[in-house]
Amino acid sequence: MVQMIITGLLCGALLGFVMQRGRFCLTGGFRDMYLTKDNRMFYALLIAIAVQSVGVYTLVALEVIQPNTGTLPLFAIILGSFIFGIGIVLAGGCATGTWYRAGEGLIGSWIALAGYMLMSAIMKTGPLSPLNQNIQQSQLPSNSMADTLGINVWFLIALLLAVVGWIIYKEVTKPKVVIPTLKPKKQGLAHILFEKRWHPFVTAVLVGLIAILAWPLSSSTGRIAGLGITTPSANILQFLTTGDMAFINWGVFLVLGILVGSFVAAKASSEFRFRMPDVKTGLTSFTGGNLMGFGASLAGGCSIGNGLVMTALMTWQGWIALIFMILGTWTAVYFVFIRGRKEKNSNSTVQTSVTTA
Amino acid sequence: MKKVLGVMGMVCPFPLVEAKEAISGLSSGDELVIEFDCTQATETIPRWAAEEGHNVTNYEQVGDAAWTITVQKK
Numbered sequence: 001m002v003q004m005i006i007t008g009l010l011c012g013a014l015l016g017f018v019m020q021r022g023r024f025c026l027t028g029g030f031r032d033m034y035l036t037k038d039n040r041m042f043y044a045l046l047i048a049i050a051v052q053s054v055g056v057y058t059l060v061a062l063e064v065i066q067p068n069t070g071t072l073p074l075f076a077i078i079l080g081s082f083i084f085g086i087g088i089v090l091a092g093g094c095a096t097g098t099w100y101r102a103g104e105g106l107i108g109s110w111i112a113l114a115g116y117m118l119m120s121a122i123m124k125t126g127p128l129s130p131l132n133q134n135i136q137q138s139q140l141p142s143n144s145m146a147d148t149l150g151i152n153v154w155f156l157i158a159l160l161l162a163v164v165g166w167i168i169y170k171e172v173t174k175p176k177v178v179i180p181t182l183k184p185k186k187q188g189l190a191h192i193l194f195e196k197r198w199h200p201f202v203t204a205v206l207v208g209l210i211a212i213l214a215w216p217l218s219s220s221t222g223r224i225a226g227l228g229i230t231t232p233s234a235n236i237l238q239f240l241t242t243g244d245m246a247f248i249n250w251g252v253f254l255v256l257g258i259l260v261g262s263f264v265a266a267k268a269s270s271e272f273r274f275r276m277p278d279v280k281t282g283l284t285s286f287t288g289g290n291l292m293g294f295g296a297s298l299a300g301g302c303s304i305g306n307g308l309v310m311t312a313l314m315t316w317q318g319w320i321a322l323i324f325m326i327l328g329t330w331t332a333v334y335f336v337f338i339r340g341r342k343e344k345n346s347n348s349t350v351q352t353s354v355t356t357a
Numbered sequence: 358m359k360k361v362l363g364v365m366g367m368v369c370p371f372p373l374v375e376a377k378e379a380i381s382g383l384s385s386g387d388e389l390v391i392e393f394d395c396t397q398a399t400e401t402i403p404r405w406a407a408e409e410g411h412n413v414t415n416y417e418q419v420g421d422a423a424w425t426i427t428v429q430k431k
């Protein structure tokens with residue numbers, strides 16, 4: 001139990017810290033692929049997947065861990081991931097993003113988190129669990145891409161590495177634009193940790209390494225899995241309302257650790273402040289949180305569980321979920337940012353004040 | 358001319374979306390002062406300005422989770 005608390009909190013805190021400092025936001029990443037035609041954060045995710053894939057399958061080869069990829073509830077994954085993608089746009093961050101923004105003091109993210117935990121618990125052990133189980137019932141037998149294709153999993157990993165290598169080469173050889181930065185007020189390590197802008201690809205490698213670390217740490221406490229957000233988030237609420245210790249596991253401390261790590265990172269960088277959203281944002285966040293919980297429970301994972309971990313395991317579940325959560329994100333982006341803006345612009349103008357210099 | 362865009366309290370990507378809109382109404386050489394508190398915008402706004410070729414004449418943190426950036430339209 002003590003080990004579970006310490007390693008869970010530690011792994012979560014590392015993740016929260018790195019994500020806060022690296023501004024590792026998958027929602028923003030998926031959104032900007034469509035909205036601003038910027039794929040950098042998606043590329044960063046692919047890097048994190050590749051790093052984790054090599055690490056995890058090395059651990060499997062060394063017989064440190066034996067992950068079970070299970071069967072494939074295809075329809076539930078497609079439907080759930082699409083709904084999850086819509087939810088993260090409304091909530092202003094994916095599940096992990098919402099946890100770390102809560103650590104930055106954004107009350108809107110606390111509201112989204114409440115909706116997310118509530119709906120996840122309702123879907124897992126509450127009144128919607130029969131519906132959830134029904135949709136998940138139609139299963140395809142194999143989830144492993146390597147098994148279906150009848151090849152060694154390392155061929156798939158090599159393919160991913162080749163794609164990622166090519167992307168990094170293209171990005172690094174692009175003509176550089178000088179991005180204005182804040183005047184440094186700190187020096188040395190403090191500057192790097194609490195001030196400097198982190199390159200998304202560096203952040204991605206760190207996220208991948210933490211995702212590898214999660215496997216042995218979690219497995220040694222009996223939870224044979226890597227990073228996971230949705231089930232542990234629901235577990236917190238389930239434990240708090242039933243007192244049943246069976247809901248307490250490594251993942252619970254992982255998600256709490258994200259909050260702590262992000263708070264430390266934000267506080268030390270003078271980026272922590274409690275911020276209350278307006279009523280409309282608050283309501284949208286709550287709706288988004290509920291959609292996230294509904295979708296992630298149905299799909300058996302969020303942008304981390306499916307998008308980062310199941311993809312690295314080279315499962316159909318991971319990659320199909322990733323595609324459909326991106327499509328869900330784009331659908332919501334169309335309605336919120338593209339159509340929504342057109343309507344707004346015809347009704348009112350942006351509040352600005354003009355002064356002559 | 359200098360125009361002030363207050364987007365404190367707006368979550369990403371709204372600060373950037375608003376900034377893009379506001380600058381489109383300015384003439385070349387005009388300055389847009391953007392006051393924001395969304396952490397992710399510390400990355401996205403300067404990057405956008407640099408990629409669009411606008412000049413950043415001022416960029417500083419003014420308090421806990423509060424920043425100001427001045428973008429001069431190219």
